[in-house]
Amino acid sequence: MGKTLQVAADREFDQSKTVVPAEVARGIYIENPPGAQALKLMHLLISIAGGRMADDVQHELRMADMKAIEGMRNHDRASLRTLFIELRGAVIAYDKSDEKAQIIGGFLDEVRIDYRHEASGDLLLKWWFGRTFRRIAEESNHWAIFDRQTVFALSSKYAILLFQHVASLANLHRVDSKTFTVAELRALLGVPAGKLDRFSNLNTWALKPALAEINQLSRLDLTATPRKVGRTVASVEISWAVKGTGAKATAVRELKSHSVGRKTRRTGTIEGMAAGPVAFPTSGGIGFDTYWLKLKREAGCNMDNSRIADQFRVFCRSKGIGLDARNIGKVFSDYCGQVGRV
Numbered sequence: 059m060g061k062t063l064q065v066a067a068d069r070e071f072d073q074s075k076t077v078v079p080a081e082v083a084r085g086i087y088i089e090n091p092p093g094a095q096a097l098k099l100m101h102l103l104i105s106i107a108g109g110r111m112a113d114d115v116q117h118e119l120r121m122a123d124m125k126a127i128e129g130m131r132n133h134d135r136a137s138l139r140t141l142f143i144e145l146r147g148a149v150i151a152y153d154k155s156d157e158k159a160q161i162i163g164g165f166l167d168e169v170r171i172d173y174r175h176e177a178s179g180d181l182l183l184k185w186w187f188g189r190t191f192r193r194i195a196e197e198s199n200h201w202a203i204f205d206r207q208t209v210f211a212l213s214s215k216y217a218i219l220l221f222q223h224v225a226s227l228a229n230l231h232r233v234d235s236k237t238f239t240v241a242e243l244r245a246l247l248g249v250p251a252g253k254l255d256r257f258s259n260l261n262t263w264a265l266k267p268a269l270a271e272i273n274q275l276s277r278l279d280l281t282a283t284p285r286k287v288g289r290t291v292a293s294v295e296i297s298w299a300v301k302g303t304g305a306k307a308t309a310v311r312e313l314k315s316h317s318v319g320r321k322t323r324r325t326g327t328i329e330g331m332a333a334g335p336v337a338f339p340t341s342g343g344i345g346f347d348t349y350w351l352k353l354k355r356e357a358g359c360n361m362d363n364s365r366i367a368d369q370f371r372v373f374c375r376s377k378g379i380g381l382d383a384r385n386i387g388k389v390f391s392d393y394c395g396q397v398g399r400v
Contacts, residue, residue: 062198067109074207076105080200083226085219087152087194091248092144094215098129099141100165101209103185111187112196121181129210135173135181142169142185150190163190202226207313208276216247216268221276224298228278235297237285243294257284257291265294274324275313277306304342311339315382324348337382338374338390343367353387357394366394 066077078101081087091097102124107117121138125131133141146169151162165188172182187195202225212218223246227233238246240257247264254260261284269280283295301309312320315337343364344350354366361369370393374381379389 060198062201063109065201070108076101076204076206078202079195079198080226081194083202083222087150089149096141096144097218112192119183164188165191211275216264217271220268221272237293237295239293338386353391354394357391359394359397360399
């Protein structure tokens with residue numbers, strides 16, 4: 059048995075973390091990767107199995123238990139059927155050079171959705187992992203430990219695939235960057251052939267949004283530096299650093315905030331506020347939050363970021379205004395305008 063299974067077994071008590079074989083986390087063997095929701099389901103299935111992920115046994119999960127998990131609450135039989143089909147279609151392919159053999163298999167062998175109690179709002183999910191995945195897990199001596207809430211909060215396939223790859227490297231000694239050819243980066247992000255062919259499109263629609271979302275929600279700060287040969291981008295260096303205490307607290311606060319308005323807060327734009335509430339942080343300052351900083355600056359306020367946040371929360375309590383009120387952005391902007399320059 060490899061070390062990964064032992065680590066997974068030792069951490070089965072911790073429902074906030076998922077231990078994944080590094081070979082799977084880095085996606086180096088995965089072809090035809092599924093979408094974001096199916097990737098989240100993959101992490102959940104591995105987490106439930108824990109140290110038994112390499113065993114040829116049936117694993118089970120009740121829908122009621124899934125609905126208690128933030129980020130996995132809105133599924134029904136139809137949506138789960140679609141996600142399991144996606145996972146079943148993902149291909150694990152790799153070369154065993156010592157045996158001069160190529161291995162092609164899958165993540166799942168069979169899934170059974172028992173809906174006999176569906177009328178009462180419950181389903182029983184049963185699954186068997188595929189032989190190829192079980193062999194990788196059995197032989198793995200390298201692992202990645204993910205914060206489950208972060209993975210479930212990421213909204214795009216590109217962000218999840220990039221995050222799980224980098225997070226599996228982040229704890230390696232003296233490793234804080236990795237360079238990918240453009241072809242390798244496309245494969246890592248799961249970009250299908252024929253889509254986002256130009257690097258400018260890949261950068262705009264896949265890489266930059268993934269970096270922004272990871273930086274907003276995780277303990278890591280990622281940057282991407284294109285490397286050119288002549289006028290053509292030939293490779294991209296992805297570097298990362300673990301956030302300081304203040305930035306980590308901001309990421310944790312964002313994970314606890316309502317997901318509605320998260321993109322608006324990430325991009326720092328005011329457009330989209332009508333789509334739903336943008337919750338003001340319940341504690342701490344706004345020094346790392348571009349959305350609230352933008353509103354403050356545009357209102358002409360230069361008060362300390364921690365002080366303005368504390369005083370605004372006191373103001374909202376005195377007026378009976380919830381920090382997740384639909385118009386909380388406008389309320390904060392008006393308040394900053396009243397405070398002005400100090």
